[in-house]
Amino acid sequence: MANHFDQNKGSRAEHKNNFIEILGDTVSGNQLIISIILSVSVSLGGYKLGQWFFPRVADEGMVNSYSLLLGITGTIIILIVCSIFFKPKRILIEDEISSENMLEVFKDLQLDYAEELRLIEEDPMTKKELEELGVLSNFNKMGKGDGK
Template sequence: MTARSKQDSELIEIWDDVVRIKDLVLAIVINSITTLGGYFAAPNHAPMPLLFGLIGAVIGFIICSLFIKPKRIFEETESEE
């Protein structure tokens, strides 16, 4: 197995975007920790757990976008006019 085919076997396509399985699992873990951490750290008043959970999800998204880079593959094709 060549290095290129090994790298290709680690990539999967989700919603028309190419991701590495390892990065996908890492992003799910990071977002779960930040979202649930915000939810459980919130005061027990009615809207606060939702608000803190949403803030945790945004923080998790920012962390993931800084550390996990896209794996997009662009293929140039000629169009017929």
């Protein structure tokens, strides 16, 4: 069983090279290129189809507008098709909240513990939510670990 896990871990590392990050989201480079090509092709194809078809059935002044609408409609259809075929690549890992995890987050985000605690104490709604989630107790433990 351990070998199977290690093989999966290795294959994940190999696949990671195929992913790129755009606007904070992880996407497959190949699927992104396919999606772009499909979107542009269908958009322009719809527009050109409209330029050919609409002069026969619509007023001359409306041909460009109808053609543009046909291209936009094609883009929306391709958006739906791509979202069905190309699923998200995110791997979400849920960790249990602990004072050590919170301390790492505070260091990474360069947050001031005392300032954050003061803001929590001033907002009863936030304080209540953090208590219900069990975060406030870990937050207080984190402060005691720092000697504050």
